[in-house]
Amino acid sequence: MTMIPNAVEIKDLRRTFKTKAVKSKKELVTALDGADLEIKEGELFGLLGPNGAGKTTIIKILATLLFPTSGKAEVLGYDVMKDAYQIRKNINMVSGGETSGYGILTVNENLWMFSQFYGIPGKIAKKRIKRLLRVMDLEKKADAKVRTLSTGERQKANMIRGFMTDPKLIFLDEPTLGLDVNASRLIRDFIKDWMRSKTGRTVLLTTHYMMEADELCDRVAIIDQGKILACDTPANLKRLVTKESTLKLEIRKVQDISAFQNIKGVKRFTYDHNITAGITKLNFILDDEAIVADIVAEVPKSGSKIVSVEKSEPTLEDVFVTLVGRGLHEN
Amino acid sequence: MKINRNTFKWSAWLGWQMESNWTRPFIFAIYAIVRPIAASLILVVMFYVITYLGDPSTARANFDFLFIGNAFFMYIAQVLFGVTWIIHDDREHYRTLKYIYISPANYFVYILGRTLSKILITTFAVIITLAFGVIFLEVPLNPLGVDWLLFIPVFIIGLLSIIAFGLALAGISFLTAKHTMGMNEGIAGVFYLFCGVIFPLSVLPDWGISFAKILPVTYWLDLIRTSLGAGAGIDTAVAGTSVEVSLVVLIISTIGFALFSIGTFKLGDNLARRKGYLDMTTAY
Ligand SMILES: Nc1ncnc2c1ncn2[C@@H]1O[C@H](COP(=O)(O)OP(=O)(O)OP(=O)(O)O)[C@@H](O)[C@H]1O
Ligand SMILES: [Mg+2]
Numbered sequence: 001m002t003m004i005p006n007a008v009e010i011k012d013l014r015r016t017f018k019t020k021a022v023k024s025k026k027e028l029v030t031a032l033d034g035a036d037l038e039i040k041e042g043e044l045f046g047l048l049g050p051n052g053a054g055k056t057t058i059i060k061i062l063a064t065l066l067f068p069t070s071g072k073a074e075v076l077g078y079d080v081m082k083d084a085y086q087i088r089k090n091i092n093m094v095s096g097g098e099t100s101g102y103g104i105l106t107v108n109e110n111l112w113m114f115s116q117f118y119g120i121p122g123k124i125a126k127k128r129i130k131r132l133l134r135v136m137d138l139e140k141k142a143d144a145k146v147r148t149l150s151t152g153e154r155q156k157a158n159m160i161r162g163f164m165t166d167p168k169l170i171f172l173d174e175p176t177l178g179l180d181v182n183a184s185r186l187i188r189d190f191i192k193d194w195m196r197s198k199t200g201r202t203v204l205l206t207t208h209y210m211m212e213a214d215e216l217c218d219r220v221a222i223i224d225q226g227k228i229l230a231c232d233t234p235a236n237l238k239r240l241v242t243k244e245s246t247l248k249l250e251i252r253k254v255q256d257i258s259a260f261q262n263i264k265g266v267k268r269f270t271y272d273h274n275i276t277a278g279i280t281k282l283n284f285i286l287d288d289e290a291i292v293a294d295i296v297a298e299v300p301k302s303g304s305k306i307v308s309v310e311k312s313e314p315t316l317e318d319v320f321v322t323l324v325g326r327g328l329h330e331n
Numbered sequence: 332m333k334i335n336r337n338t339f340k341w342s343a344w345l346g347w348q349m350e351s352n353w354t355r356p357f358i359f360a361i362y363a364i365v366r367p368i369a370a371s372l373i374l375v376v377m378f379y380v381i382t383y384l385g386d387p388s389t390a391r392a393n394f395d396f397l398f399i400g401n402a403f404f405m406y407i408a409q410v411l412f413g414v415t416w417i418i419h420d421d422r423e424h425y426r427t428l429k430y431i432y433i434s435p436a437n438y439f440v441y442i443l444g445r446t447l448s449k450i451l452i453t454t455f456a457v458i459i460t461l462a463f464g465v466i467f468l469e470v471p472l473n474p475l476g477v478d479w480l481l482f483i484p485v486f487i488i489g490l491l492s493i494i495a496f497g498l499a500l501a502g503i504s505f506l507t508a509k510h511t512m513g514m515n516e517g518i519a520g521v522f523y524l525f526c527g528v529i530f531p532l533s534v535l536p537d538w539g540i541s542f543a544k545i546l547p548v549t550y551w552l553d554l555i556r557t558s559l560g561a562g563a564g565i566d567t568a569v570a571g572t573s574v575e576v577s578l579v580v581l582i583i584s585t586i587g588f589a590l591f592s593i594g595t596f597k598l599g600d601n602l603a604r605r606k607g608y609l610d611m612t613t614a615y
Contacts, residue, residue, distance in 0.1 A: 017607060050527045062434050062612070064432075064433055064434055065429055065432060065604065065609050065610065066604060066607050066609070067604050067605045085435060088433055088435045089434070090435060092433075093429075093430070098426055099426065100425065100426035100427055100430065101426075101427065102345065102348075102425050103351070103425070104349065105345070105348060106388055109348075112341075113341045113342075113344070113345060114430070114431075114434070116337040116338065116340070116341040117335050117337070117338050117431060117434040117435070117436035117441075118334070118434055118435060118436070119334035119336070119337055119435065159511065161430065174371075227574060228568070248356070307594065
């Protein structure tokens with residue numbers, strides 16, 4: 001059996017930031033609090049976590065943009081503190097939800113210039129740029145000035161910049177953030193194809209879209225408050241919670257939500273108010289299916305009406321709720 | 332090596348595209364031609380004030396002195412402001428700094444390339460200024476009378492010292508936010524005061540003269556005037572020094588400046604990566 005080498009190895013990684021809080025008192029923010037992680041070469045790996053969990057901080061450290069405060073971080077066998085150049089030759093990074101690039105240059109010129117910062121031979125660079133522009137459905141914008149592009153188009157151009165260098169390992173920080181359904185689909189398909197078309201390529205992506213992590217990733221790590229809480233295949237993670245039942249309930253005109261919390265046998269309980277629609281979504285993880293009846297019986301008592309009831313298969317969100325004790329989109 | 336060559340070439344190209352916005356030739360013309368001429372006219376006003384207050388017999392020489400000094404000072408102003416502006420704009424406006432930083436390209440080389448295009452544009456402005464001075468202000472500058480064998484090496488070495496200083500500022504600019512432009516104005520002001528740009532060093536107090544004597548720009552401007560044969564015969568406090576000695580001092584202090592700036596750049600780079608400033612955006 002041959003050992004597959006690690007593309008990323010993180011051990012007890014810590015990162016704190018000094019911030020000037022109110023009245024110029026220094027405050028210490030902990031972004032990473034002893035994170036451990038191993039990603040194998042050839043994996044499409046997802047980091048799933050709520051806002052402020054430390055996802056971007058991990059990527060910045062691995063991409064040689066930020067020093068860790070302490071702990072070990074290795075990329076493709078190289079130390080991020082000592083061997084930045086070796087790492088840089090083999091990686092790239094794309095952050096979603098931002099507009100990057102020189103507005104006065106055309107898309108083609110921007111990409112070409114970056115290809116030259118990587119020393120890619122001219123012919124190869126031109127071929128790759130052309131192909132990626134086609135794949136990303138951006139061909140007709142090739143000669144348009146970057147400043148005339150829409151946000152989504154700029155994001156696609158940024159993706160091309162990342163993949164054009166044919167990195168061994170690419171970091172994608174929320175690659176579909178702010179994109180419409182079609183563009184998101186395109187990007188996800190592209191990432192899958194890219195992984196399939198050559199062995200040994202590795203992707204580390206962050207997201208807080210559960211479906212995306214579930215659909216794309218070979219393995220997913222769940223991160224919260226700077227710590228990795230679990231790391232496994234999406235299927236295995238979901239198996240963590242299959243012993244329990246999941247109930248989703250939509251109700252109208254709810255007065256007091258706390259009653260649901262106190263029903264016996266409710267293991268986890270989260271909710272989400274949609275104020276404009278006047279509907280509240282309740283999510284339960286239950287010890288026993290029999291409790292469904294108790295919950296349904298509680299609805300009229302709380303003065304509300306049932307809109308829909310759904311008993312569902314566990315999702316990564318349920319895994320998250322079980323591990324963290326709160327929903328991915330609650331604060 | 333190839334990456335460095337390509338990085339230099341294409342960052343210089345980028346700089347050129349940014350400087351010479353050919354899509355708006357009218358604005359570019361103003362930038363490149365009208366601005367230096369306007370600056371020269373301000374000098375004329377200053378000159379009349381000086382003549383009015385001072386001794387009219389030395390007025391001509393004084394004016395030539397400050398005219399040449401001011402023309403070549405444009406390099407200092409452009410490089411100093413330019414480098415900081417490049418870093419702050421790449422980081423906050425174009426959001427490209429982090430992507431260039433994590434590429435195998437050497438950021439030092441990238442900044443050098445961007446600076447080169449600034450120097451080219453500035454050269455254009457300097458030539459226009461000098462031509463304006465010769466034609467309209469009787470600055471005694473004759474291409475046939477210039478000591479080119481002295482001028483060319485002096486000009487290049489001096490530029491290197493200015494670029495070196497710009498790179499040190501690049502390291503510092505990693506750590507500063509967009510609204511800290513004041514620092515550059517301060518530094519440019521120091522050069523303006525202590526390098527004999529518009530008035531002779533001999534008017535400075537003793538400590539000022541000592542300080543001026545370690546700055547390469549002082550010798551640069553002095554040797555430029557000597558080689559051009561214009562604005563030279565003024566008591567500058569380094570005027571007594573022979574051309575050979577001035578050249579040697581210029582070379583030594585340029586090397587010193589270069590070492591200092593490489594160190595400063597590395598330190599700034601390291602601190603920025605430690606503090607997480609490489610993709611910083613500032614709120615106003
Ligand atoms: N430069 C910085 N200065 C101060 N605090 C910072 C800095 N960068 C990150 N943090 C803090 O560190 C924590 C983790 O931030 P990080 O950007 O890694 O989160 P994230 O998981 O990427 O979140 P999101 O989903 O919102 O992108 C947050 O609390 C954030 O406020
Ligand atoms: Mg983030």
